Amino acid sequence: MPARETDRPVGPARWTSLDRGGRSARSQLLLVVAVAAAGIVTIRPMGLGGRGLAVVLLFVVNCAVLALRLVPESALSDRLLTVWLAFGVLAAAGLIGAGRSGTVYVFAFLLTAFAGSRLDTRAALALAVSCSLLCGGVLYVQAEPGRYATTVLGLATGAAVLGGMAGRSRAQATRAAIAAAESAEKAARAEARTAVLAERTRIARDVHDVLAHSLAGLNMQLELVDALIDTGDLDRIREANGRAHSLVKESLRQAQWTVHALREDHLPLRESLTAMLESSGHHGALTVVGDVRELSAQSTRCLLRIAQEALTNATRHAPGGEVAITVTFTEEATVLNVRNRSATSPVTAAAGSGMGLIGMRERIALIGGALTTGPVTTGPDSGGWQVEAVIPR
Structure with a gap:
């Protein structure tokens, strides 16, 4: 009508x-x-x-x-x-x-x-x-x-x-x-619609950071429990159930960080990374090199999300391995490097969605930066994995 x-x-x-x-x-x-x-x-x-x-x-x-x-x-x-x-x-x-x-x-x-x-x-x-x-x-x-x-x-x-x-x-x-x-x-309305869509995309990435990995791992452990019930192997059932509980706790920590980041306009980079590492059980693992300067809110959120994704992947694919984060400030750029050593606990194979790496690349591309990922081949962390994000000044 x-x-x-x-x-x-x-x-x-x-x-x-x-x-x-x-x-x-x-x-x-x-x-x-x-x-x-x-x-x-x-x-x-x-x-x-x-x-x-x-x-x-x-x-x-x-x-x-x-x-x-x-x-x-x-x-x-x-x-x-x-x-x-x-x-x-x-x-x-x-x-x-x-x-x-x-x-x-x-x-x-x-x-x-x-x-x-x-x-x-x-x-x-x-x-x-x-x-x-x-x-x-x-x-x-x-x-x-x-x-x-x-x-x-x-x-x-x-x-x-x-x-x-x-x-x-x-x-x-x-x-x-x-x-x-x-x-x-009309232009203002169009701009507002564009801003809303951009915000929805950002929230979608944040939700993925919390839910995709955790729910996938939790589902895998619960399926394993179902399969072990018929065998009567109580030890393995308890082990799988314990890993499921650990994933739930990790998901809650990640959810708290996501809600905190969504509510804050500008999070402090160093303090946020320190708290993130400590909540994951890695104390004193942050190193800052160069003259610290304040970054834009968008750049800070981007680096925090990349660090969060990298820590989640390390917990999942290299359980027990040490994790270290280095933030380097130079005249030309700000560099975030997240490294983890090889796993010291049994790794349960699970297929990832692939959206984590895509999300990290999308975030860094929005602010004109670059992202590289791959195995560590030299030094004390050899055999581990690293994620490096570079944001031009």
Whole structure:
């Protein structure tokens, strides 16, 4: 069902447009009524015969042309409006010639002003010049020899076109400002939608960091327990059940970090990494090299998430192995290196989703950094695994 006008969201610009349109229509109606009433009261002669009848007919025609102010611009083509206004010029000049008193000049002034506000410049000026010449000519013919002062009033009727053109320029500027405001509002809404989508993507990565590995490992252990129940091997059942409990505890720790990171705008990098290592059972495993500097909130979140993912992978694929994190600050970049040694406890094979590495690469790419992963082949950590993230300064 199509939305009604009242059902559509109305912004400030739309309210302004509707309000101005309503006020303009009311003011035009009041103007037409006031001019017609003043003409009825003041213009003479008016009657049912002779000159009075001619004045009445010309007055009616002038009022009809003046009523065009009430017609919306879109309802009349420029050509039709020009024809009507040209006819109105003749009627206005005729009324000035037939009427002897009152507001006979008002129609000519209002007509040229209206032409300036609705027609293009060339057509408006042509009608204004025609109106001035006709009205001035009529008054010149009627004037007594040597008394042509009123002719100047007839020639001045065309000057009102300048006021109409100025009003048209203001109206166009107002419409342009309203259109610009509406465009800006649409752009702001689009930007807000983009920000929401980006935030959803970030939250999806954070949720994956907590749930994907933990739930996959927990599911594997529970399936192993189900398989061992039939064998009656209580020792292996207890071992698998213990690993499941460990995974649950690890998941809770990871969930706490995720909620904390989502709530905070800017986490301290060193303190957060230290707490993360200690919660994983690796005390004193953080090394900071170089002059520490504050990173942006986005860069800090990225490094923390990569460290969190790397620690989760180390716990899963190299249980019991030592883990060390090094953060190096140089003039060109900030480097995060997470290394783990080989496992010292039995490793239970499990297929990963592959989303962890993808998530890390997506995070680092968003801030223009680079990520490398692979086995450690030299040094005391040989046989282990490392993850290195580089964020340019």
